Amino acid sequence: MRTLQLRAALLALMVGGGTFAAQPLTPEQLSIEPLPSKSPHWVFVIDEAFFNEIDARVRLFDGDSYRHLGQIDAGFSPGVIQSPDGSTTAVATTYFARGGHGARTDVVEFTDNATLAVAGEIVLPPKRAQIPPTYFNLAYSTDSRFMYVAYITPAASFGVLDPAAKTVLAEIDTAGCVLVIPAGPNRVSSLCDNGKLLTVALDSQGHEASRSLSDAMFDPDADPVFIQGVPSTRGYTFLSFLGQVHEVDFSGAQPSLLQPWSLVTDSERGHWRPGGSQPLAINRVLGRLYVAMHRGGEGSHKEGGTEIWVFDRSTHKRMARWPMAPSRLGAVTAVQVSQDDAPLLFAAGDHGAVGVFDALTGRLRHVDKDLGQTPWLFLNP
Amino acid sequence: MHPLDRLFEKSSRSLAQRTSRRSFVAQLGQALTGSILLPLLPIDRASRAAAANADPDAAAPPQHASIASGARNSAHDDPQNCEYWKYCAIDGFLCSCCGGSSHSCPPGTAMSPITWIGTCHNPGDSRDYIVSYNDCCGKTSCGNCACNRNEREKPLYRLSRNNDVNWCMANSDSNYHCSVSVILGLAEQ
Numbered sequence: 001m002r003t004l005q006l007r008a009a010l011l012a013l014m015v016g017g018g019t020f021a022a023q024p025l026t027p028e029q030l031s032i033e034p035l036p037s038k039s040p041h042w043v044f045v046i047d048e049a050f051f052n053e054i055d056a057r058v059r060l061f062d063g064d065s066y067r068h069l070g071q072i073d074a075g076f077s078p079g080v081i082q083s084p085d086g087s088t089t090a091v092a093t094t095y096f097a098r099g100g101h102g103a104r105t106d107v108v109e110f111t112d113n114a115t116l117a118v119a120g121e122i123v124l125p126p127k128r129a130q131i132p133p134t135y136f137n138l139a140y141s142t143d144s145r146f147m148y149v150a151y152i153t154p155a156a157s158f159g160v161l162d163p164a165a166k167t168v169l170a171e172i173d174t175a176g177c178v179l180v181i182p183a184g185p186n187r188v189s190s191l192c193d194n195g196k197l198l199t200v201a202l203d204s205q206g207h208e209a210s211r212s213l214s215d216a217m218f219d220p221d222a223d224p225v226f227i228q229g230v231p232s233t234r235g236y237t238f239l240s241f242l243g244q245v246h247e248v249d250f251s252g253a254q255p256s257l258l259q260p261w262s263l264v265t266d267s268e269r270g271h272w273r274p275g276g277s278q279p280l281a282i283n284r285v286l287g288r289l290y291v292a293m294h295r296g297g298e299g300s301h302k303e304g305g306t307e308i309w310v311f312d313r314s315t316h317k318r319m320a321r322w323p324m325a326p327s328r329l330g331a332v333t334a335v336q337v338s339q340d341d342a343p344l345l346f347a348a349g350d351h352g353a354v355g356v357f358d359a360l361t362g363r364l365r366h367v368d369k370d371l372g373q374t375p376w377l378f379l380n381p
Numbered sequence: 382m383h384p385l386d387r388l389f390e391k392s393s394r395s396l397a398q399r400t401s402r403r404s405f406v407a408q409l410g411q412a413l414t415g416s417i418l419l420p421l422l423p424i425d426r427a428s429r430a431a432a433a434n435a436d437p438d439a440a441a442p443p444q445h446a447s448i449a450s451g452a453r454n455s456a457h458d459d460p461q462n463c464e465y466w467k468y469c470a471i472d473g474f475l476c477s478c479c480g481g482s483s484h485s486c487p488p489g490t491a492m493s494p495i496t497w498i499g500t501c502h503n504p505g506d507s508r509d510y511i512v513s514y515n516d517c518c519g520k521t522s523c524g525n526c527a528c529n530r531n532e533r534e535k536p537l538y539r540l541s542r543n544n545d546v547n548w549c550m551a552n553s554d555s556n557y558h559c560s561v562s563v564i565l566g567l568a569e570q
Contacts, residue, residue, distance in 0.1 A: 178538050179538075
């Protein structure tokens with residue numbers, strides 16, 4: 001019996017060994033992997049790399065294949081935005097001449113989304129707002145004629161850029177109002193510390209043509225809004241610390257403030273709150289809001305959600321509450337949803353893992369633990 | 382003139398030239414006044430007395446755990462712990478874990494001349510104190526003792542109450558290293 005076993009083993013070795021000997025691996029050709037065709041289920045993950053903050057990066061991730069498709073370097077405390085046509089990722093960032101120290105260079109770098117190669121830059125005055133990423137650190141006009149970059153020195157202003165000519169056109173003083181919320185081909189709104197919106201209209205050269213202040217959008221003392229506004233159908237939607245939804249229509253010459261509505265019932269108010277670095281995502285196709293919610297009090301506005309609440313934008317009704325505990329992501333600090341009718345929900349936990357959920361059912365499809373140390377913002381392609 | 386005073390004067394003059402935000406200049410004035418008062422405050426004296434035995438607030442190896450001490454028997458009393466009472470609205474790396482202390486920057490860094498202001502309750506003497514949160518600048522992220530607390534913290538449009546912006550922004554070398562919390566005075570005054 002033992003002899004039979006030995007013969008069988010020897011035969012298997014000969015067959016296997018013979019196969020390797022007969023067909024050696026062919027030489028490989030070093031090449032650059034092309035990006036696959038763009039998918040609505042891609043997401044750009046902005047990793048602030050907070051623990052070594054000069055080395056932020058943007059990772060491109062496919063929510064269907066769960067593959068890491070590539071990376072864009074993002075320097076120190078970057079702002080990141082997509083061009084209106086989706087062809088370009090713009091990164092406003094800072095580099096220091098000697099890595100961790102030395103002369104500061106502020107710059108907007110453009111990356112071709114078809115290749116992920118850097119395709120030009122605009123050097124800025126050293127005034128760029130060094131803040132966590134939002135949709136409004138830098139922005140494009142709707143026709144891509146202009147770009148705007150938020151400056152804080154701490155005096156607040158913004159730069160107007162020409163992305164085609166790669167030049168700085170102007171600087172506009174915003175009298176203490178911050179960030180660049182783009183509207184139309186030539187308007188920029190900023191959030192003011194009295195709860196109003198300052199809107200500056202530009203002339204054809206990118207210089208100020210006029211300015212105006214809105215009515216108070218929110219009460220910054222009683223219930224401030226998160227600066228992380230999210231694109232909605234005709235403008236942007238902001239959440240307040242206590243869960244009020246402030247929708248702003250930016251399609252007209254002046255921002256139009258819609259009637260606020262609440263994510264929470266009277267009994268939930270002050271106990272359940274939105275929180276995190278990107279607490280809100282909106283699917284504009286289906287008209288659904290996804291909000292990272294937690295139990296907490298004053299000062300908990302950066303705490304991640306233990307649940308994600310889903311709302312219908314037109315009826316304001318809560319459609320679902322999805323507890324995050326089963327996903328083992330920890331508290332969810334950032335959410336994003338794809339813009340299609342079979343959407344994926346991306347959720348970053350407070351330890352850096354990213355979950356991919358079916359945004360219609362809340363079913364967890366995948367968890368990726370390698371999308372960065374501090375993924376603070378997701379952008380759709 | 383004391384070198385520190387010269388630094389603050391230079392910084393505040395420079396700031397005044399570059400900004401129209403009067404509130405910042407006013408707060409800088411508060412900070413200057415508070416810095417002068419610092420040695421007189423009771424909590425600071427208590428801290429120095431405790432240092433005679435074991436000083437966890439002095440330069441020490443970076444670590445997250447509290448350092449055992451008869452004078453500091455809870456997280457609220459430990460400057461290397463995020464729950465230390467002075468850190469009620471701090472966001473960043475604790476300088477006390479990076480070679481500095483709760484109110485001093487690590488060697489070789491530079492102090493941010495501009496700051497954000499908060500009010501924290503000290504359970505040790507049941508008083509509220511106004512504190513300034515300064516960043517220490519000019520080296521890359523310390524990376525130790527990350528701490529994010531946000532009592533009465535406000536978004537960016539209320540800049541003097543915001544802990545997200547890089548307060549090293551106005552330094553000649555604006556890289557962020559770590560954060561401190563400096564007592565300016567009693568809030569009741």
